[in-house]
Every structure is written in structure tokens, then in C-alpha cells.
Amino acid sequence: MDTPIYILEEARLRDNLSLIRTVAEEAGVEVILAFKAYALWKTFPIFKEYIHATTASSLFEARLAYEEFGVPAHTFSPAYTDGEVDDIARCSSHLTFNSLSQYERYAGRVRGIRPDISLGLRVNPEYSEVGTALYNPCAPGTRFGVSDKAMPKVLPDGVEGFHCHCHCESGSDVFERTLEHIERRFSPWFDQLKWMNFGGGHLMTRKDYDIPRLIRMMKDFRQRYPWLKVILEPGSAFAWQTGYLKAAVVDVVEDHGIKTAILNVSFTCHMPDCLEMPYQPEVRGAEALPLEAADNGREGDHVYRLGGNSCLAGDFMGAWRFDHALQVGDEIIFEDMLHYTTVKTTMFNGITHPSIALQRTDGRIEMLRQYSYEDYRDRMD
Secondary structure (H helix, E strand, O other), X not given: OOOOEEEEEHHHHHHHHHHHHHHHHHHOOEEOEEOOOOOOHHHHHHHOOOOOOEEEOOHHHHHHHHHXXXXXXXXXXXXXXXXXXXXXXXXXXXXXXXXXXXXXHHHHHHHHHXXXXXXXXXXXXXXXXXXXXXXXXXXXOOOOOEOHHHOOOOOOOOEEEEEOOOOOOEOHHHHHHHHHHHHXXXXXXXXXXXXXXXXXXXXXXXXXXXXXXXXXXXXXXHHHOOOOEEEEOOOHHXXXXXXXXXXEEEEEEEEOOEEEEEEOOOHHHHOHHHHHOOOOOOEOOOEEOOHHHHHOOOOXXXXXXXXXXOOOOOXXXXXXXXXXXXXXXXXXXXXXXXXXXXXXXXXXXXXXXXXXXXXXXXXXXXXXXXXXHHHHHHHOO
């Protein structure tokens, strides 16, 4: 099999979907797929065996939900525009506004296009335990949501739900602490609502996630507010540990005693979260070490940085210790590379784009997409 290539493993995907469906049923909530983390539409037939809705943040994502998943989307955008809001409404069952001014501007127009649409407001509880500023939606000065201090006592006519997003690959303990802030600040408006969307970042498929705690929390919340439909919209949880990115060593270089294995993939193009978050991915058959370990690796340690093949100076990570000296042609497999990768890849520098394949439960490899020069060229039109 040629590299580079993303391999999605159907068996692992189904395991995640089955767990998520069980959580939804036992907790009495709806769990829907967030396209911002995963949007491989050729796998939607598998998803539809387990879940029945998705969430979108743009016109194209809303169209993907409506046209490929087959149901209108739960849509939120930081700002709708005159040129797109009508089409977004046609593709949405729920539409959440980021501000009161956006609601005032577009609510009537949206209802005119789709009378049965359910409208909501994003709220900001001003509390989040997300430690990386780039991913913290509740940091001071955030552009997301309406605070309780800015909310009118009587909600604008037609508001049926609140949407709140505070998490990033978080545990149920974090959700429990966050929920206290959400309720303290916004429960005075709950009797005016029909639904509450707690957003994404609930990493319920991670091995150490406390699922019974989540189920108990949601049951208790629904007992307190039985008229509210509860929605969760994780992205990573669906694709967590469901596949890998296979690459190959194309050269090994050394400078100031630091060895770098250059690969036929790029962190900035194909694994951007590794640099943005940042986090060091697991490499099959290698031991992850602190970055400084690459600076003092001893002969025989087989310690390397892994470098991308773009012209960005910072397109590398490391270090990892291997059990052998890396050679040109050696396979490098990055584990857990299906969430926030295929949706965020770029063709910066014209780097050859990884193919995408699905490994069926019987072991067969089904190619979902292969990229060509024409894909790069057409993006430059």
C-alpha cells in the first residue's frame, strides 16, 4: 500500500458508535456528530446505524448534513452572512445565533424560509478548564456567546434553546464542574426554553472517561429540568483511536547532534493539531521522549525528531526513541489520526496529500479518496 495514507478502521469506529449510542440511550440525551472534527461522508452509512443527527458550523457543513447524511443540521456559526443565511436555514433543523444582534437581524428571515426551524442562542458561562488559549472558547474577550449579564430577562420571541461549548477532549469531571457555572448563570432562563445543547469536547470514548458519571449527571439534570431536551455534540469522541496515518522515511539528516528523520508527510499540512494544541502523537513501535532528548541522544539510542516535508522551519516534532536506526523507506505510523486531521489538512507547499482508506471489519481495504496534482491546481483557481 502506497504511503502516505490515512486508514480508518471500521471495527474501532463501530465500537465508538456503539458506546456513544448506549450513553445516549441510558442518559436520555441526543449525541450528534460535529463535522468540525470528522466529516468523512463516505462513512455516513455506518454512522446512521447508530445516530440520527449532526452539527454544522458553516454553509458547506450544513449542506453536507442535509445532502449526504440525509437530515437537516444543528447549525451554529459565529456570524451568519446575507449571502449564506438563507441556504443555511434550508439545510438546518436547529440554528443557533452567537449574539443578540445576529438574532435580531436574521431570526425573522430564517423562520420565513423554514417555519419549523428551532432557534437558539449561544451562551458564555465565562468558565472553561481548557488550558490551551487557542482552544479556550470562554477566555476573557472571547467572541463566542452571550453572557448572563447581557441577557434580557425575557428572551427574544422564538428563542427555544441555549448552546454552550466549554470543553476540549475533556472528562466528565470537568463537565460536572462546568455545569455548576452554566446552571448558576443561566438556569433563570431555562423555563423559557425547549432544549439545551452542551456542545462538544466530551471525550466519552477515551478509556479513562467516567461514563457512569456522565450518565448520572445528565439524568440528574433532566430530572431538574424535565422539559429540556439535552444535546451533546462531540467530534473527537466518534473518531477517537479509530485509525492511523501511515508515512515513510525519505531521508535522515543531522545537525548539532540532532537527528531528524524526514517523512513524506507534514505536521503543518496533515497533522496541524500536533503543532497547534500542541501535543506529541503516539508513534507505533517508538517511545515518546521530551523534546530536549533529541539534543543529547547518545549513539545507539536511536533517538530522532520526525520532520515534515514542507518548507516551514517548524514542521517537525520530537523526540522519539526507536529500537533500530531509521533507514530510508521505513514505515512510520502515527496512531489516532482520524479526528481533526482530514478536516483540517491543507495543500500548503503542494505537498503530496495522503489518501484516505477504510479498513473493513473483514480486513479489506476500501479506498475512499486519492488526491492528485489536479486537486492542488484547482484550489489555486
